[in-house]
Amino acid sequence: MLRLITLCLCTLFAVAAQAQERPRAILVMDGSGSMWGQIDGKAKITIAQEVVGTVLGTIPDEQELGLTLYGHRRKGDCADIETVVQPATGTKAAIQSAVDAVSPKGKTPMTEAVRQAAEALRYTEEKATVILVSDGIETCDPDPCAAAAALEQAGVDFTAHVVGFDVSEAEALRQMQCIADETGGTFLKASNAEELATAMVAVVDVEETPEPEVVIHDVRFRATAGDGGAFISETLAWEITRDGTPVGGTILEAAPTVPLEEGTYTASATRPSDELTRAATFTVKPGSQTVTVVFPAPPVRVSFHATDGKNGPRIGDPLVWDLYRGEELVEGPLNVDGFTAELEAGEYRVTVMRPADEASAEAILGVGKVGKTVIVELPEYRPAATLEAAASAAAGSTIPVRWTGPDEQNDYLSVSQPGEVTDINYSYTREGSPLDLEMPPEPGTYELRYRLGKGRKTLATQTIEITPVEASVTAPESLPAGGKVQVRWTGPDYSNDFVAIARPDADDARYEAYAYTRHGSPLDLQMPATPGSYELRYVMRQGHTVLARVPVEVTAVSATVTPPEALPAGAAVKVGWTGPDDQNDYIAIFAEGEDRYAAYTYTRHGAPAELRLPAEPGRYRIAYVQRQGNTELASVDVEVTAVTASVTPPAELPAGGTVKVGWTGPDDQNDYIAIFPEGADRYAGYTYTRHGNPVDLRLPAEPGRYAIAYVQDVGDTVIASVDVEVTAVTASVTPPAELPAGGMASVEWQGPDNQNDYIAIFPEGETRYTGYAYTRHGSPANLPLPADPGRYRIAYVQDVGDTEIASVAVEITAVSATVTAPASAEQGGTVQVTWTGPDFDDDYIALFPAGEARYASYTYTREGSPLQLRMPALPGAYELAYVQARGDTVLVRVPFTVTAATVTLAPQGEATAGGMLKVDWQGPDNPEDFIAIYPVGADSYASYAYTRDGSPAELTLPDTPGDYVVKYVLDRDYTPIAEAPVTVK
Numbered sequence: 008m009l010r011l012i013t014l015c016l017c018t019l020f021a022v023a024a025q026a027q028e029r030p031r032a033i034l035v036m037d038g039s040g041s042m043w044g045q046i047d048g049k050a051k052i053t054i055a056q057e058v059v060g061t062v063l064g065t066i067p068d069e070q071e072l073g074l075t076l077y078g079h080r081r082k083g084d085c086a087d088i089e090t091v092v093q094p095a096t097g098t099k100a101a102i103q104s105a106v107d108a109v110s111p112k113g114k115t116p117m118t119e120a121v122r123q124a125a126e127a128l129r130y131t132e133e134k135a136t137v138i139l140v141s142d143g144i145e146t147c148d149p150d151p152c153a154a155a156a157a158l159e160q161a162g163v164d165f166t167a168h169v170v171g172f173d174v175s176e177a178e179a180l181r182q183m184q185c186i187a188d189e190t191g192g193t194f195l196k197a198s199n200a201e202e203l204a205t206a207m208v209a210v211v212d213v214e215e216t217p218e219p220e221v222v223i224h225d226v227r228f229r230a231t232a233g234d235g236g237a238f239i240s241e242t243l244a245w246e247i248t249r250d251g252t253p254v255g256g257t258i259l260e261a262a263p264t265v266p267l268e269e270g271t272y273t274a275s276a277t278r279p280s281d282e283l284t285r286a287a288t289f290t291v292k293p294g295s296q297t298v299t300v301v302f303p304a305p306p307v308r309v310s311f312h313a314t315d316g317k318n319g320p321r322i323g324d325p326l327v328w329d330l331y332r333g334e335e336l337v338e339g340p341l342n343v344d345g346f347t348a349e350l351e352a353g354e355y356r357v358t359v360m361r362p363a364d365e366a367s368a369e370a371i372l373g374v375g376k377v378g379k380t381v382i383v384e385l386p387e388y389r390p391a392a393t394l395e396a397a398a399s400a401a402a403g404s405t406i407p408v409r410w411t412g413p414d415e416q417n418d419y420l421s422v423s424q425p426g427e428v429t430d431i432n433y434s435y436t437r438e439g440s441p442l443d444l445e446m447p448p449e450p451g452t453y454e455l456r457y458r459l460g461k462g463r464k465t466l467a468t469q470t471i472e473i474t475p476v477e478a479s480v481t482a483p484e485s486l487p488a489g490g491k492v493q494v495r496w497t498g499p500d501y502s503n504d505f506v507a508i509a510r511p512d513a514d515d516a517r518y519e520a521y522a523y524t525r526h527g528s529p530l531d532l533q534m535p536a537t538p539g540s541y542e543l544r545y546v547m548r549q550g551h552t553v554l555a556r557v558p559v560e561v562t563a564v565s566a567t568v569t570p571p572e573a574l575p576a577g578a579a580v581k582v583g584w585t586g587p588d589d590q591n592d593y594i595a596i597f598a599e600g601e602d603r604y605a606a607y608t609y610t611r612h613g614a615p616a617e618l619r620l621p622a623e624p625g626r627y628r629i630a631y632v633q634r635q636g637n638t639e640l641a642s643v644d645v646e647v648t649a650v651t652a653s654v655t656p657p658a659e660l661p662a663g664g665t666v667k668v669g670w671t672g673p674d675d676q677n678d679y680i681a682i683f684p685e686g687a688d689r690y691a692g693y694t695y696t697r698h699g700n701p702v703d704l705r706l707p708a709e710p711g712r713y714a715i716a717y718v719q720d721v722g723d724t725v726i727a728s729v730d731v732e733v734t735a736v737t738a739s740v741t742p743p744a745e746l747p748a749g750g751m752a753s754v755e756w757q758g759p760d761n762q763n764d765y766i767a768i769f770p771e772g773e774t775r776y777t778g779y780a781y782t783r784h785g786s787p788a789n790l791p792l793p794a795d796p797g798r799y800r801i802a803y804v805q806d807v808g809d810t811e812i813a814s815v816a817v818e819i820t821a822v823s824a825t826v827t828a829p830a831s832a833e834q835g836g837t838v839q840v841t842w843t844g845p846d847f848d849d850d851y852i853a854l855f856p857a858g859e860a861r862y863a864s865y866t867y868t869r870e871g872s873p874l875q876l877r878m879p880a881l882p883g884a885y886e887l888a889y890v891q892a893r894g895d896t897v898l899v900r901v902p903f904t905v906t907a908a909t910v911t912l913a914p915q916g917e918a919t920a921g922g923m924l925k926v927d928w929q930g931p932d933n934p935e936d937f938i939a940i941y942p943v944g945a946d947s948y949a950s951y952a953y954t955r956d957g958s959p960a961e962l963t964l965p966d967t968p969g970d971y972v973v974k975y976v977l978d979r980d981y982t983p984i985a986e987a988p989v990t991v992k
Contacts, residue, residue, distance in 0.1 A: 030133075031071040031128050032094065032128075033072070034075070035075045035120050036059075036077075036109070037055075037111075037141040037142055038110075039146075041111070042078075042111040059106045060252065063099040069096055071095055072099070073090060076091055077115070078111065078112060079110065083114060085114055085147035087114070088120045090123065093127065094128060116147035117139060120139075133163055133164075137167045139183075141172060142172040162190075166190050169193075169194045170195055171194065224267060224268075224294070226264065226265055226266075228263055228274055230243055230285070233376075234301050234304075236304050239278070239302060244257050244276065245275070247265060248273050249271070270290070271289070272291065273286055274288075276300045285303075287300045307352075307378045307379075309379055309380075311346055311383065312383075313368070315385060315388050315462065321344075327340050327341070329358045330348060330355060330356075331357075331358075332353055354372070355371070355374060357372065357381060364388060366386045368383050391466070393467055394420070394456075394467050394469040397471070401474055401475075402450050402473050402476050404445075404499065405444065405446070407441035408440075408441055408444050411440070415460060417435065422444060425453070425454045431447045431453075432444060446473055447473055449473070450474055452472055455471055476498070478496065478499065480494055480545050480557050481494065482557055486534055486541075486562060488562060489635040489636065491532065494543060495528050498547075499547070499554075502548065504545070505523045507520065507522075507543075507544050508543055509541065511542045513542075515553045518544070518546075520635075521546070534561050535636065536635040539560070539561055541558075541559050542556050542559065565585075567631070569583035570645055575648055575650045575673060576624045576648060577619075577620060578619075580617070581617060582594050586631045586633075589633060593609050593610060595608075605627070606620065606621060624648055625646075652672030652726045654669070654680060654716065654729050655669035655701075655729075656668050660733045662708050662734065662807075663761050663812075668701050670696065674697070676720065678717070679696060680704055680715065681693035684707070685711070708807040710735040712732060739757045739813050740755070740801050741755040741815070746818065748794055748891075749792060749847050749894070750792050752789075752801075754787055756813075760783065761807065764782045764805050766803060767779035767790075767801070768817075771800065778792065793819060793893065794893040795819070795894070798818060798819075799816075799818075802815075823844070824844030826899060827840070831904040832878050834879065834881065834979075835878055835908065836931050838875070839876075840866075840887065841873040842874070852868060854876060854879065857883070857885055857902070864876060864877045883905055886901065908984055909930070912927075912974075912985055913926065913927040914926050918989050920965065923962065924962045924964050925960070926959055926961075930954065932955065933954075934978065937952060937953045937978070939951035939952075940962050941972050964991050968991050970988065971989045971990070971991055
């Protein structure tokens with residue numbers, strides 16, 4: 008179909024060019040919405056754009072040609088006609104560009120478009136030809152035939168050739184035929200253009216120049232990944248152009264073969280996988296040939312990092328990187344220590360800059376088929392630094408060192424052996440200059456260094472000579488094993504230096520005991536428990552360096568223990584002893600053959616020592632034990648004898664009661680009489696035997712089987728018990744018929760009346776009471792009732808276990824109240840309030856700021872009705888209320904207004920410092936209201952006079968001249984409600 012349309016248009020241009028003089032011509036192109044219709048799966052507008060390109064290539068360069076479009080800009084507009092290219096020579100490129108830009112939208116005013124094209128050709132003055140390409144019926148002019156006839160009549164030599172593009176509608180065909188017939192033109196249908204081509208050539212009345220014979224050669228196309236690389240076997244999109252004009256369409260093959268005339272062409276291939284396009288220019292010559300388009304080879308991974316100087320360490324701090332290929336920036340700027348890039352083959356240049364000192368470097372690199380690592384050498388980073396310190400120092404001492412340097416994070420000063428990498432001691436530069444640096448413990452020549460925290464590079468050094476230090480230790484004459492002795496010493500007394508005692512063959516870091524020299528000389532040093540040969544040492548903390556050592560002999564010590572003959576189990580007995588009585592030495596009793604004591608007491612409590620014996624009878628040993636090493640210095644084997652006891656409970660054991668229990672037994676410290684539920688190890692109640700015989704024992708609230716026992720405190724050992732039965736008890740409560748909310752109720756009761764038993768009231772279904780009264784206050788109990796009406800229960804509660812043993816369901820009834828008062832009153836004044844209500848203890852009448860829960864003033868109802876209520880100092884809206892004290896429950900409230908009081912102040916005469924000032928006033932004159940004079944801006948007055956003393960008030964003026972203020976002050980909250988300025992002269 009495309010070839011047929013091309014043939015039709017070429018024929019039309021041939022017809023238009025028959026005369027010796029070539030007429031000026033305009034191509035009228037259909038841009039209406041119907042051009043989006045398809046032929047063989049391709050839009051008609053696309054076909055038309057391709058045909059125009061082909062036809063333009065056949066038109067002689069001297070042909071004057073223009074372009075008119077219609078329906079290409081707006082929908083539904085018959086005036087959408089535009090001559091976009093005026094007829095002239097050299098317009099083929101502009102026409103092609105305009106046609107390619109058409110996006111069909113509107114109607115088909117083809118007749119009016121032909122008329123406007125004729126006018127553009129000045130058809131009434133000279134020969135003119137219009138070539139109309141349309142795909143449908145006229146949609147704007149009712150009579151295309153009449154319009155065409157009019158053009159023919161008015162024109163000098165006007166011709167309209169028409170191409171019916173995919174037209175099948177009879178009326179449309181008739182209109183197109185008529186336009187051609189009326190103007191002497193030719194009408195061709197694109198669907199049979201191939202048959203018409205021969206006929207049109209036959210009627211062309213021009214002398215044709217014989218065309219040279221066209222020679223065709225087959226050209227094969229292929230693509231590779233990189234120059235000389237692997238063949239790309241995936242399908243590519245190939246396009247062939249000659250002088251910018253496409254030759255044929257797009258070819259979708261991996262390696263197509265295309266027949267081409269001799270000449271120069273450009274082949275471009277697009278790889279769909281990444282939409283990358285590459286091209287090659289070639290010339291078709293006789294013989295077979297293959298054209299290769301080279302795509303970039305697969306990228307390779309290249310890593311970049313920098314070193315600090317030649318062969319230096321890798322730089323781990325962020326650097327500024329840029330990567331170029333020629334002048335093109337491929338990566339960067341990147342602020343990283345290093346990076347990795349995927350790069351195509353070729354030559355690159357990388358630059359790097361260190362922000363710390365702005366040093367930079369670059370490297371040229373080639374990228375081939377394998378990955379690599381590129382290392383760029385930056386100049387060695389060496390900021391300026393200095394050190395200033397003494398030329399020598401004593402071993403182990405701490406000296407000040409002044410320094411200058413970059414002071415970067417974790418930079419430090421150190422002392423080291425010359426030539427050694429490791430540091431002996433160091434201090435961070437963040438501590439300032441000068442900083443304290445500890446010297447090595449051994450004498451010799453050393454080196455002070457300024458070192459960077461990162462990379463530990465040394466920026467500055469200074470040699471320092473470390474000189475020896477001396478120390479001594481002086482032992483006392485006697486060194487008893489396990490004792491503490493005083494040792495005199497001399498030495499540098501550095502932080503945490505110490506004097507130690509060690510075995511002679513122990514290394515310098517091991518010792519038996521030590522004491523810090525900071526405790527002074529002499530110091531107390533603990534001796535080892537084992538006698539023998541030892542060594543006293545002065546030890547410098549740093550490196551556990553021994554500065555002095557003295558051999559000593561630790562002598563043995565002796566001890567004795569003398570227990571009493573009788574050793575009853577669980578008893579506390581007096582044990583005589585002799586021994587060194589060193590700190591924390593103790594007398595202990597051990598089960599036979601055991602190393603762990605059963606009990607002990609310190610010797611510092613004196614001789615004899617009071618030792619608590621174990622509860623289990625049997626064979627034991629009593630020993631004097633030296634705390635140092637827990638060394639037994641003396642021991643005696645002993646027999647601890649069994650003890651007996653008895654308990655005698657009363658016959659009656661009422662649940663929750665307190666009973667007298669007789670007992671016999673050892674009565675050791677903290678022994679006790681206890682009651683246990685049958686089979687249980689945990690008691691339900693107890694009392695100490697030290698309280699006498701018999702003891703008062705509180706019984707559990709739950710009746711049932713129990714055991715009453717004598718329990719030895721040592722080991723909580725039961726040495727006597729009796730099985731008993733605790734019997735249930737009964738109780739009753741009888742509340743009054745009337746139970747007003749918030750009131751008090753007299754509740755009759757019967758029950759055991761044990762200590763702390765009580766009568767309580769509970770909300771229905773709850774276990775937490777709202778009020779209670781102890782039974783010890785007698786029957787009836789005076790029980791406070793809750794403020795909220797509703798269902799409750801009144802119960803007798805046993806204190807033991809808070810056990811309810813009797814209860815009665817009750818109803819708490821609501822109470823009411825009234826308050827009657829004037830609707831308002833002045834601030835600070837007093838108002839009379841009449842009320843009715845329950846008048847329970849501490850009920851009150853209160854005045855609340857409107858909407859608030861905290862009252863401003865109140866008076867108890869026990870003052871009677873009516874009562875006097877003091878008004879607050881601040882005017883405003885309030886509420887007057889009757890408040891039940893229980894729960895602060897408001898029973899009634901009425902609105903109330905506190906009004907501002909009317910007050911005037913009139914100072915009389917001159918105000919002289921230290922004199923008197925009379926002030927006339929009018930105001931509420933509440934009790935304790937007063938007139939006062941204040942310094943301007945002050946909260947404290949200089950002098951005052953009560954209003955009860957009458958008007959005028961007499962005020963003593965301050966001794967200091969100046970500006971003051973006279974105020975009327977309500978006694979209520981000391982609130983000023985009026986003021987007048989006064990100048991004291």
